[in-house]
Every structure is written in C-alpha cells, then in structure tokens.
Amino acid sequence: MKIGELSKKCGLSIDTLRFYEKIGLLEKPLRDGGGHRVYDPAIMQWLGFLARLKETDMPLKKQVEYAKLRAMGNKTAALRRELLENHLQELLEEQKRLKDNINALKTKITIYRQIEKDIDDDNQHKPQPNS
Amino acid sequence: MKIGELSKKCGLSIDTLRFYEKIGLLEKPLRDGGGHRVYDPAIMQWLGFLARLKETDMPLKKQVEYAKLRAMGNKTAALRRELLENHLQELLEEQKRLKDNINALKTKITIYRQIEKDIDDDNQHKPQPNS
DNA sequence: CTAAATGCTGGAGTATGCTCTAGGTCAAGG
DNA sequence: CCTTGACCTAGAGCATACTCCAGCATTTAG
Numbered sequence: 333m334k335i336g337e338l339s340k341k342c343g344l345s346i347d348t349l350r351f352y353e354k355i356g357l358l359e360k361p362l363r364d365g366g367g368h369r370v371y372d373p374a375i376m377q378w379l380g381f382l383a384r385l386k387e388t389d390m391p392l393k394k395q396v397e398y399a400k401l402r403a404m405g406n407k408t409a410a411l412r413r414e415l416l417e418n419h420l421q422e423l424l425e426e427q428k429r430l431k432d433n434i435n436a437l438k439t440k441i442t443i444y445r446q447i448e449k450d451i452d453d454d455n456q457h458k459p460q461p462n463s
Numbered sequence: 464m465k466i467g468e469l470s471k472k473c474g475l476s477i478d479t480l481r482f483y484e485k486i487g488l489l490e491k492p493l494r495d496g497g498g499h500r501v502y503d504p505a506i507m508q509w510l511g512f513l514a515r516l517k518e519t520d521m522p523l524k525k526q527v528e529y530a531k532l533r534a535m536g537n538k539t540a541a542l543r544r545e546l547l548e549n550h551l552q553e554l555l556e557e558q559k560r561l562k563d564n565i566n567a568l569k570t571k572i573t574i575y576r577q578i579e580k581d582i583d584d585d586n587q588h589k590p591q592p593n594s
Numbered sequence: 595c596t597a598a599a600t601g602c603t604g605g606a607g608t609a610t611g612c613t614c615t616a617g618g619t620c621a622a623g624g
Numbered sequence: 625c626c627t628t629g630a631c632c633t634a635g636a637g638c639a640t641a642c643t644c645c646a647g648c649a650t651t652t653a654g
Contacts, residue, residue, distance in 0.1 A: 334600080335600090335601070336599095336600060336601080345642085345643075346600095347642075347643055347644075348641085348642065350603095351642065351643085355641095363652090364650095365607080366602090366649075366650045366651070367601080367602065367649080367650080368600085368601055368602075368649095368650075368651085369602090376490065381571075384564060384567050384568070386562060387564055388561070388564045388568070391640075391641090392640075392641065392642095393640090400481070406489065406578060406582065407582075409575050409582065410575075411577050412575060413572055413575035413576065413579065416571055416572050416575065417572055419568065420568045420569065420572065423561060423564065423565050423568065424565065425562060427558070427561050429518060430557060430558050430561065432517045433518055433554065434551065434554050434555065434558065436515055437515070437519070437547055437550065437551050438551065439645080440512075440547055441544055441547050441551065444540050444541075444543060444544035444547065447537060447542065448540050448541055448544065450537075451537065451540065453555070465630080465631080466631070467629095467630060467631080476610075476612085476613075477630095478613055478614075479611085479612065480626075481632095482611080486611095494622090495620095497619075497631080497632090498630090498631080498632065499618045499619095499620075499621095499630080500631085506628085515595065522610075522611095523610075523611065523612095524610090559643055568607085
C-alpha cells in the first residue's frame with residue numbers, strides 16, 4: 333500500500349502521515365524501487381489506536397513515547413500499561429470537570445431564559461415606542 | 464485594582480490579561496494619572512465565567528464573540544443564550560466521546576494486564592537465564 | 595512514449611494561545 | 625534625590641500540530 337492509498341483509508345493527510353513518521357509516531361516504512369513508501373496493511377490497527385489517543389487529546393509527545401515503547405516489544409507492556417493508566421486518570425478527571433462545566437453552563441442558560449422572560453414581561457407592561 | 468493585583472487574584476498572568484484586552488475579551492479598563500490600568504473589582508465575575516468557558520476549551524474567538532454581545536447589553540441575551548446552547552451541545556457530544564474513549568482505554572489496559580500475566584506465566588515455565 | 599498523477603525532500607508557513615523582550619515611564623520607600 | 629519595583633507599548637518568539645510549497649523523481653494510463 334502506498335501513501336496515497338493509506339491516506340484515503342485512514343483519513344489522515346499524506347503530509348500528516350509523513351509528519352507522524354518524522355516525529356517517530358510511525359515506523360519508517362519499507363520503500364519500493366523508486367523510493368516510495370510501502371505500508372504493511374497492519375499499520376491500520378496502529379493508526380486506529382492512535383486515532384483513539386488523539387481523540388482524547390493525548391499530546392503527540394506522549395503518543396510518541398508510547399510508540400517508542402511499543403517498538404521495543406512485549407517487554408514494555410507494563411510501562412505502556414502505566415502510561416495508559418495515567419492517561420485514563422486524566423480522562424476521568426476531565427470527565428469530572430466536563431460534568432461540572434456542563435452543569436454550570438446549564439445554569440447560565442437558565443438564567444438567560446429568565447432574563448429573556450423578564451424583558452418580555454417588561455414589554456407587556458410598557459409597549460414598545462414604535463407600536 | 465491594578466493589573467498586578469488582578470493577576471494574582473484571578474490567576475492569569477499580566478501578559479495574558481493585556482492579551483485578552485487586546486483581542487477584545489476584556490473591556491479596556493480606565494487608566495490612572497500615570498496611564499496604568501485600573502480595574503473595577505466586578506471584572507472578577509467576568510473572569511470567572513471566562514475561566515469556565517476556557518476550561519471547556521471554547522476557542523478564544525468564540526469567547527470574544529460572546530464578550531462582544533455581552534458588551535451590547537441585555538438586548539443580546541437571546542443571542543448569548545444561543546451561543547451557550549450551541550456550546551453546551553458540543554460539550555454533551557464531547558462527554559459522549561470521552562465516555563467511549565475511556566471504555567476503549569480500559570479495555571486496552573485489561574489487555575496489557577493479560578499480556579503481563581502471560582509473560583509471568585511464561586517465566587514460571589522457563590526460568591530466566593541469569594537465575 | 596508521453597502526459598498526468600503520484601511520490602519524494604527539506605523547509606517555510608499557519609493557527610491558537612499565550613509568553614517574553616526591549617526600551618522606556620511612573621510611584622513609593624530610604 | 626534616587627533606586628527599586630510595578631507598569632507601559634509594540635513586536636518578536638514559542639509550543640503544538642499540522643499544512644503547504646518548490647523543485648524534482650517515479651509511476652501509470654492512454
């Protein structure tokens with residue numbers, strides 16, 4: 333699979349794929365006779381996992397850290413698990429913050445509804461000048 | 464209240480306060496004889512609200528949009544409510560995504576525990592070379 | 595065989611959200 | 625009076641995560 337095809341399949345731009353390779357998130361793929369990258373289809377699994385990490389806003393640096401451990405094989409499983417557990421902790425805290433913020437926002441919106449209602453009430457008492 | 468004091472009270476750096484003023488997130492404060500900014504303590508409420516929006520990753524552009532409406536008075540209450548309701552929608556979606564990602568991460572971590580266990584089991588059968 | 599499409603590299607550019615610097619001015623204590 | 629600390633402006637610089645560009649090589653369809 334060449335880079336254009338992979339790009340279409342995984343939804344990342346060609347530039348992004350090359351960028352990810354440059355920063356060490358993707359292993360350097362084999363090259364064909366003309367020097368073009370040739371990807372093993374198995375890279376899709378990895379890209380899918382990276383997409384998960386990305387969706388949770390894990391910074392690229394941490395993703396790269398993870399990738400480096402992964403490249404070292406099964407013996408780094410414990411370290412990788414720790415890294416993911418730390419990240420999970422952060423996500424759980426984020427979830428808590430998000431809940432709080434959603435509640436605060438709902439309250440604020442309720443207040444706005446009240447303001448709008450008050451204005452309406454006011455208009456009923458004092459009809460507008462142009463009416 | 465001068466900028467240094469406000470900075471300490473609200474937790475934003477002096478530079479950030481000036482930056483927020485520049486982009487229109489904070490109204491231009493009065494100045495004293497020497498041209499130094501003098502803030503009304505009421506600004507703390509506004510900064511508190513902005514902190515909420517920031518915590519939910521509302522981009523500064525949107526915050527500025529909100530600030531502009533706010534500066535126009537109560538007649539923009541409905542528009543501001545809409546803006547907040549849109550943002551709330553996004554947060555609810557974010558909450559859903561976060562939940563999914565947390566579950567996926569938990570699964571992944573469980574898999575790692577299994578790998579670690581397998582390695583351990585393996586070591587029991589084939590004691591290490593250096594033992 | 596050739597033209598269009600695809601790929602290559604290195605490096606510059608972009609957007610966001612600050613953060614820092616240079617080169618001053620202003621205010622308060624010793 | 626003079627030093628020190630807080631403040632001022634305009635503009636440069638930084639981290640993150642891409643995104644685009646120039647200029648050239650390779651591949652593929654007709």
